[in-house]
Amino acid sequence: MNPVFLQIGTFTIAWYGVLITLGIVIGAWLGTRMARQRGLNVNLFSDMILWMIIWGLVGARLVFVLTSWGQFADIPFPRVILDIINLRAGGISIHGGLIGGILVLIYYTRRYKLNFYQYADLCVPGVAFGIIGGRLGNIMNGTDTVGRVTNWAVGYRWPDSARAFHNGMCQPNPNPNMDLSKYCQDIGGQMVMTAPVHFTQLYGVIIGIILAVASYYWLRSHKPGWTFWQFWLWYSILRAGWEETFRLNPLTFNSYLSQGLDKAGIGLFTDTQVISIPLIIVCIVMLIRLRKQPDSPFPAEVKVDSPTGGQPQTR
Numbered sequence: 001m002n003p004v005f006l007q008i009g010t011f012t013i014a015w016y017g018v019l020i021t022l023g024i025v026i027g028a029w030l031g032t033r034m035a036r037q038r039g040l041n042v043n044l045f046s047d048m049i050l051w052m053i054i055w056g057l058v059g060a061r062l063v064f065v066l067t068s069w070g071q072f073a074d075i076p077f078p079r080v081i082l083d084i085i086n087l088r089a090g091g092i093s094i095h096g097g098l099i100g101g102i103l104v105l106i107y108y109t110r111r112y113k114l115n116f117y118q119y120a121d122l123c124v125p126g127v128a129f130g131i132i133g134g135r136l137g138n139i140m141n142g143t144d145t146v147g148r149v150t151n152w153a154v155g156y157r158w159p160d161s162a163r164a165f166h167n168g169m170c171q172p173n174p175n176p177n178m179d180l181s182k183y184c185q186d187i188g189g190q191m192v193m194t195a196p197v198h199f200t201q202l203y204g205v206i207i208g209i210i211l212a213v214a215s216y217y218w219l220r221s222h223k224p225g226w227t228f229w230q231f232w233l234w235y236s237i238l239r240a241g242w243e244e245t246f247r248l249n250p251l252t253f254n255s256y257l258s259q260g261l262d263k264a265g266i267g268l269f270t271d272t273q274v275i276s277i278p279l280i281i282v283c284i285v286m287l288i289r290l291r292k293q294p295d296s297p298f299p300a301e302v303k304v305d306s307p308t309g310g311q312p313q314t315r
């Protein structure tokens with residue numbers, strides 16, 4: 001598992017960025033295709049996608065830096081600025097990316113007086129595929145979104161060849177609940193973290209696949225916003241209830257911690273789990289409200305090129 005996809009001299013392209021980009025491109029293609037089928041403004045939607053990607057990356061990096069400031073606090077100025085904007089070094093927050101993208105969508109729909117939910121629903125497949133690509137990239141990076149040490153049968157022993165993982169995990173961590181260096185051994189002249197951990201990166205991939213398949217069915221609804229709120233609901237439930245429960249993250253509230261070679265590898269409650277509780281409640285309320293509303297047909301007017309080469313006509 002090598003985090004580098006391509007290296008030319010000192011310039012490198014990481015698998016993480018390549019896989020996330022691929023996921024977003026697939027989702028954008030699907031969303032644009034559905035926008036055309038539904039009679040929405042395809043050109044405007046394409047512009048939205050471009051700016052949602054840009055500001056989504058900004059939001060994703062900003063939230064990661066704010067929630068992981070300990071990684072940057074001791075770096076001297078001005079080098080810390082370069083480290084903060086260096087996305088190639090890894091470190092983004094999915095929630096931050098979603099917030100950045102949603103703010104762009106709000107701006108466009110208000111400026112052009114569009115139905116926010118009609119366009120937001122079509123972004124869901126792109127987010128789902130982006131999650132899949134991001135978590136596959138985490139696997140290639142090795143040190144991202146690592147799971148807790150466990151004695152469960154699902155525990156994954158990273159291969160000795162996954163040097164990015166072992167080099168990262170064998171560095172002492174000042175937080176004893178986050179320190180895996182105590183499980184490291186010298187094998188063949190290299191330090192290897194030998195303890196089995198929850199394969200939380202793969203859990204994230206599976207969550208993305210579930211959301212991608214589910215969005216196919218959610219998008220059949222004629223209630224604008226149904227897909228949008230279903231996605232937030234189930235992403236929050238699956239991320240907080242499954243992936244985050246077994247992920248090696250600091251605890252906001254140390255209510256329960258069970259990790260080690262003789263334990264399950266469970267931690268409650270992390271920041272993501274705490275944030276997910278009110279978000280789940282909001283999603284349920286919004287879905288109940290939408291369920292009571294009548295179906296709304298997709299826009300009937302579709303712009304097509306004039307057969308005479310003149311101005312676009314409608315039908």
